[in-house]
Amino acid sequence: MPKLNSPRDLSALRSQLEAKSRAKPMMVTVCSGTGCLACGAASVTAEFKKQIEKAGLSEKVGVRATGCHGFCERGPITVIEPQKICYLATKVADVPEIIEQTLKNGAVVERLLYQDPATGKRVQRVEDIPFYKYQQRVLLVNNVRIDPTSIEDYIAVGGYAALAKALSELKPEQVMQMVKESGLRGRGGGGFPTGAKWETTRNAPAEPKYVLVNADEGDPGAYMDRSLLEGNPHSVIEGLTIGAFAIGAHEGIIYVRQEYPLALQNTLTGLDRARQLGLLGTNILGSGFDFDVRVHRGAGAFVSGESSALMNAVEGHVGEPRPKYVHTSVKGLWDKPSCLNNVETWANVPFIINQGVEWFRSLGTKGSKGTKIFSLVGKVKNTGLVEVPMGMSLRDIVFKIGAGIPGDKPFKAVQTGGPSGGVLPDKLLDLPVDFDELTKAGSMMGSGGLIVMDEETCMVDTARYYTDFLAHESCGKCVPCREGLRQMLAILNRITTGKGEEGDLALLEELCSVTKVASLCALGQSSVNPVLSTLKYFRAEFEAHIREKRCPAGVCKELIAYEIDKARCKGCGLCAKNCPTSAITRTPSKVHEIHQDKCVRCGACYTVCPAKFRAVAKVPASKVRTAA
Amino acid sequence: MSDARKRTGSMPDADAKVDVVVIGDSESMCKGCKQALEGGGWGVGVAADGDEGLQVVKKTRPRVVLLDLDGSGTPGTDVLAGLSRTDPSPVVVAVTGRGTVEAAVECMRLGAFDVLAKPVAQARLLDAVGRGMKLSEVRGITAAGGKAGTRGKYDVLLEGLEVLSQSYALGLERQDFLEELRHLEAEARYHAESLGQVKKREKAILDIVHDFKVVDDVVEKHGYRKDALIQILLDIQGRLNWLPGHALRWLAARLGVPVADVCTITSFYEAMSLTPRGRHLVEVCLGTACHVRGGPELLTKVSALLGIKAGGTDLRGNFTLKTVHCLGCCALAPVVKIDGDYHSNPTMDHLKKTFAELSKEETVTCQN
Numbered sequence A: 001m002p003k004l005n006s007p008r009d010l011s012a013l014r015s016q017l018e019a020k021s022r023a024k025p026m027m028v029t030v031c032s033g034t035g036c037l038a039c040g041a042a043s044v045t046a047e048f049k050k051q052i053e054k055a056g057l058s059e060k061v062g063v064r065a066t067g068c069h070g071f072c073e074r075g076p077i078t079v080i081e082p083q084k085i086c087y088l089a090t091k092v093a094d095v096p097e098i099i100e101q102t103l104k105n106g107a108v109v110e111r112l113l114y115q116d117p118a119t120g121k122r123v124q125r126v127e128d129i130p131f132y133k134y135q136q137r138v139l140l141v142n143n144v145r146i147d148p149t150s151i152e153d154y155i156a157v158g159g160y161a162a163l164a165k166a167l168s169e170l171k172p173e174q175v176m177q178m179v180k181e182s183g184l185r186g187r188g189g190g191g192f193p194t195g196a197k198w199e200t201t202r203n204a205p206a207e208p209k210y211v212l213v214n215a216d217e218g219d220p221g222a223y224m225d226r227s228l229l230e231g232n233p234h235s236v237i238e239g240l241t242i243g244a245f246a247i248g249a250h251e252g253i254i255y256v257r258q259e260y261p262l263a264l265q266n267t268l269t270g271l272d273r274a275r276q277l278g279l280l281g282t283n284i285l286g287s288g289f290d291f292d293v294r295v296h297r298g299a300g301a302f303v304s305g306e307s308s309a310l311m312n313a314v315e316g317h318v319g320e321p322r323p324k325y326v327h328t329s330v331k332g333l334w335d336k337p338s339c340l341n342n343v344e345t346w347a348n349v350p351f352i353i354n355q356g357v358e359w360f361r362s363l364g365t366k367g368s369k370g371t372k373i374f375s376l377v378g379k380v381k382n383t384g385l386v387e388v389p390m391g392m393s394l395r396d397i398v399f400k401i402g403a404g405i406p407g408d409k410p411f412k413a414v415q416t417g418g419p420s421g422g423v424l425p426d427k428l429l430d431l432p433v434d435f436d437e438l439t440k441a442g443s444m445m446g447s448g449g450l451i452v453m454d455e456e457t458c459m460v461d462t463a464r465y466y467t468d469f470l471a472h473e474s475c476g477k478c479v480p481c482r483e484g485l486r487q488m489l490a491i492l493n494r495i496t497t498g499k500g501e502e503g504d505l506a507l508l509e510e511l512c513s514v515t516k517v518a519s520l521c522a523l524g525q526s527s528v529n530p531v532l533s534t535l536k537y538f539r540a541e542f543e544a545h546i547r548e549k550r551c552p553a554g555v556c557k558e559l560i561a562y563e564i565d566k567a568r569c570k571g572c573g574l575c576a577k578n579c580p581t582s583a584i585t586r587t588p589s590k591v592h593e594i595h596q597d598k599c600v601r602c603g604a605c606y607t608v609c610p611a612k613f614r615a616v617a618k619v620p621a622s623k624v625r626t627a628a
Numbered sequence B: 001m002s003d004a005r006k007r008t009g010s011m012p013d014a015d016a017k018v019d020v021v022v023i024g025d026s027e028s029m030c031k032g033c034k035q036a037l038e039g040g041g042w043g044v045g046v047a048a049d050g051d052e053g054l055q056v057v058k059k060t061r062p063r064v065v066l067l068d069l070d071g072s073g074t075p076g077t078d079v080l081a082g083l084s085r086t087d088p089s090p091v092v093v094a095v096t097g098r099g100t101v102e103a104a105v106e107c108m109r110l111g112a113f114d115v116l117a118k119p120v121a122q123a124r125l126l127d128a129v130g131r132g133m134k135l136s137e138v139r140g141i142t143a144a145g146g147k148a149g150t151r152g153k154y155d156v157l158l159e160g161l162e163v164l165s166q167s168y169a170l171g172l173e174r175q176d177f178l179e180e181l182r183h184l185e186a187e188a189r190y191h192a193e194s195l196g197q198v199k200k201r202e203k204a205i206l207d208i209v210h211d212f213k214v215v216d217d218v219v220e221k222h223g224y225r226k227d228a229l230i231q232i233l234l235d236i237q238g239r240l241n242w243l244p245g246h247a248l249r250w251l252a253a254r255l256g257v258p259v260a261d262v263c264t265i266t267s268f269y270e271a272m273s274l275t276p277r278g279r280h281l282v283e284v285c286l287g288t289a290c291h292v293r294g295g296p297e298l299l300t301k302v303s304a305l306l307g308i309k310a311g312g313t314d315l316r317g318n319f320t321l322k323t324v325h326c327l328g329c330c331a332l333a334p335v336v337k338i339d340g341d342y343h344s345n346p347t348m349d350h351l352k353k354t355f356a357e358l359s360k361e362e363t364v365t366c367q368n
Helices: A007-023 A034-038 A041-054 A092-104 A151-156 A161-169 A172-182 A194-203 A224-231 A233-247 A261-276 A307-314 A343-355 A357-361 A394-401 A435-440 A459-473 A479-496 A504-518 A522-526 A528-547 A574-578 A604-608 B027-039 B050-060 B076-085 B101-109 B122-138 B153-169 B174-194 B201-221 B226-240 B245-255 B259-268 B288-292 B295-306 B348-360
Strands: A026-031 A061-066 A078-081 A085-087 A210-215 A251-256 A292-297 A338-342 A371-378 A384-389 A411-416 A422-425 A449-454 A560-564 A584-586 A592-594 A616-620 B020-023 B044-047 B064-068 B091-096 B112-117 B280-285 B319-324 B335-338 B341-344
Touching: A007 A151, A007 A161, A026 A041, A026 A092, A034 A041, A034 B341, A041 A061, A041 A092, A078 A092, A085 A092, A151 A233, A151 A261, A161 A233, A161 A343, A172 A194, A172 A233, A172 A343, A172 A357, A194 A233, A194 A338, A210 A233, A210 A307, A210 A343, A224 A233, A224 A261, A224 A343, A224 A371, A233 A251, A233 A261, A233 A338, A233 A343, A251 A261, A251 A307, A261 A292, A292 B226, A307 A338, A338 A343, A343 A357, A371 A394, A371 B288, A384 A394, A394 A411, A394 A449, A411 A459, A411 A528, A422 A528, A449 B288, A459 A479, A459 A528, A459 B288, A479 A504, A479 A522, A479 A528, A504 A522, A504 A528, A522 A528, A560 A592, A560 A604, A574 A584, A574 A592, A574 A604, A574 B348, A604 A616, B020 B027, B020 B050, B027 B044, B027 B064, B027 B122, B044 B050, B050 B064, B050 B076, B064 B076, B064 B122, B076 B091, B091 B101, B091 B122, B101 B112, B112 B122, B153 B174, B174 B201, B174 B245, B201 B226, B201 B245, B226 B245, B226 B259, B245 B259, B280 B295, B288 B295, B295 B319, B295 B335, B295 B348, B319 B348, B335 B348, B341 B348
Parallel strands: A026 A061, A210 A251, A210 A338, A251 A292, A371 A449, B020 B044, B020 B064, B064 B091, B091 B112, B280 B319
Antiparallel strands: A026 A078, A078 A085, A371 A384, A411 A422, A411 A449, A560 A616, A584 A592, B280 B335, B335 B341
C-alpha cells in the first residue's frame, strides 16, 4: 500500500476500504485476545477459514480474528456480522453447525446463545446480552470489528481521521484546549486532568519534549490496557500522535510490560504499518509534523509503572521512583519535559477530536467525564472487561452487568484501585464510579480493577495479600515504605497464622499513619489503603483471627483443616488420587481419611469430592489439631 | 655387554600409541628402559637390531627413538642415517659405552639429539627422552601423523601470533593481554564448575565464548545504546535462558557501564534470572483475581507435584517454577502458564500428564 501524503489520500483509502467491506458484508469475527486464545480461539478461527473455503463461501463470508470482546468468562466468542449474532464458548466442533445453520440458512444455533439465568430465554444479538447492554462501549467498540494487526481495518472504521483533522484543520493550542475542556482525567489511577498535564509540558522551557504511554499495568487483576493494546493498538498510536502534535513533541515511547507478549507484538506491528503508510515518521500526511515512536519493554517490576520510575527505566537505569518536587512534565526523561499518560487516556483522545468536547462532556459525572473500562473479576458470574460511563453505580456493574456472585452467594466486598485502593462493603455498593467519590470512601478508582469478593474471601488475608505484594515490589529507597511494609506484613502474617496478639491492630494503624505520610512515592503512600479499608469495614474478622484463632471465611491455611465425614464417604477414592502429598489413605472399611500431618491444605480433595457425597468438609484447625 | 642371541623385538598392540622405540640388542637394557619409559607415561616399542628398528619406526611413527649405538648388526651410524631419512623423522637419543667427548660430538653430527653414557641412570634417561619429546613437538611431528587440511598446532600458533600483534596495535601490553586471557579462562572454569558440570577446559572456554558472542550480537542490535540496557538484558536472557555472571561482566565492559549498574538492574527485576532456568517455565498467576479464585491452592498443588518451591528449579533442570502478578487473563482464574500455554483451573490429572510429557521431551535448551 503506497504512502499517504495528505488527508485526502487517507479519505480516498478509507472510501476504498469501506466499499470493499460493503461488498463482503458477512463476517465471522472470533475473539482472539489472550484469554480466548488460551481457550483455543486460534483453532476455531483456523477451522472457520478451512470450512468456509471448503463450502465455497469464501467470496461471500470473511473470517476475522479480532481483539478482546470483553466477555471473557464465556470465551471463545464468535460474532456473526451483520446480524450481530453472538455465540459463546465456541469450540472447533461447533464450526460446521454454525456454517450450515447461520451462514448458509440464516438460522441460529440456539445452544450457543446466551441464556438469561432468570427467564431461561435465549438472547441473539450482542447488544441485547445484559453483559453488553448496560455498558457504553466507546473505546472498546472497535475491538470487535477489527483485526488488530491490520491498519486497513482500523482506517475502514474511521481510524486516523482525528489525526488528519488535527494536523490539517487545527492548531496545536486548539487541540490542547479541546482536551482541557473535555475534562478528561488520567485513566491510570492518578486521575490528574490530562489537559493540564499537556499544557505544563508544552509550556516547559526546554527541548526536546517527549510523550510516553504507560502500558505497565501492574495492578494485579487489571487487564484493560492489555486488551486495548492487543485489540486496537492504532487507537493508542493515533491518540499519542495527536498529543505529541499538541505538546510539540517529536519522539514517543511506549512502555509495555513483558508479561504481555501479544500486546507487545501487536503494538510493534501497528507501529510498522503506520510508518509504512506515512502516518508516523517525517511530514505526516503532508503536514510538516514529524513524529516517531519506539517501544520499551518492562521486566517485571510493579514500581516501574510509577511515572518517574518508568522514565528512569527508559533511560536505562533501574526503574525506581524519585521525589517529584519538580514534575516530570517539566523535567522528566533526560531532564526534559515529558508527558506520560496511561494507554486508556491516550485512546480517548481521537474520540474527543472526532466527536467533540460536548459529546464527551455529556458522558459521566460532574467531576469525572467520559467512560471508564473496568476489569470485573473475582467472585462474579460474568468475568470480563466492561466499559461504562462514569457515574454508574458499583451495584449496577456487579449485578446488572456482572450478573452477581456465582451460586448467588451473598456479596461481601468489592476491591477497587488495585494495591493502592481499598475494599468497599455492601452498604457502599450504590457509590458511583467517580474519581472523587471513591477516594472519599477510602478507596480509589485506580486503573480499573474491580475484584468482587464473597463470604469465602477472607478480608485479613486480602490485606495480607496486598501488603505482601507491595512489600515485595517496594524499591526499598525510603524507610517508611521499605520497613513499614515489612513490619505490617510481619504482623499480618502472624494474625493469619493464628499468632495474632492484642495490640496488633493498634500497631498496624500506627504504622499505616507513618507510611502514608512519609513515603517517597505513591506506592508507599497508598499502600496503607488495603489495610485501613479492610480494618474499617471488617474489623470483626481481624478480631476473630486474633482472639479466637479462627478464620470465618475458611481461607487462612493455618486456621483451617480438611476433614472427611465418615458417614458421607463412599470410598470412591477420588480424593486420594488427587492429593499431591499422598496424605489420604483408605481405611479397611473403604472410608478414606486425611493424615493432617501430611496435608498441605491445597483443597484438591474438597474440590474433587463428588457433589452427591460432599464428604470433605472445611473445619477450624483447632478441631483436628491439638497444638496451635 | 650385549647378548649375542638373536631376539625378536617385542611389538606392542597394533592399536597402542607408540611414543618411543628402543633399539638395542641387550635384552636387559631394553627391558629396563621400556619399564622406565612406560613409567613416564609413554608407549614403548622395542627392536633388537637396527634393521628391525627401522621397520618398527616406519610402522609406529614414534616421536623419539632410543638407540644403542654399540649393538651388533648394522652399525649405529648407519641406523642413525636411516632414521634421519625416515618420514617423519624421530628424535634420536643415542646410548653408547664410548663415553668420550669426541664420540658424543660424532653422534650429534650424525643427527642424534642427545648422547647418554652407559650405564644409563633412570632420571637421566627420562629427562633426555622428555626433552626429545618436546623437540619433536616443536618439529611438528605427531605420533598419529597429521592429515592434510586439519588445523594443526602451527596453524593455531600462527593465529595466536596474529592476535598478539593486533593486541599490541591496540596498545595492550603482552603482560596485560595474557593476564586478561588467564582471567577469562578462570571464569570459564568457574562457570562450568558452578553449574556442576564437568567439562574439558576447551569445552568450558568455547561455551563462554559462545555466551560472549551472544552478548555482542545483542548489544550490536541495540546500537550500543546505554539506555537500552534493560532491553539488552531481556534479549540476552531470551537467548541464553538466564543471565550468567560472566556474560554480565562482558556486557558491562562492552557497553561501558559499571558492573554495579548492571547488577542493580538484574537484581531489581523479577523477570531476570541470575540462576540457570529449567527447560520449561511454569508460571502460576497470583494476581488478585486468581488469588480469590484459588491461586494459592493451585500453587501448592503445582509446587508439590514438581517438588520445587516458587522461584526454584528442579535438580534435572526440567522445570522452573515462578509466581507472577498478573497474566491478564482473569476470567481464566486460577491460571498457570506453562511455556507460553495458559491452563485454566487445571485438574491434578491434567497437571500430572502435562508435567510428565514435558519431562520426557529432549528439548533443545535456549542456546541458539
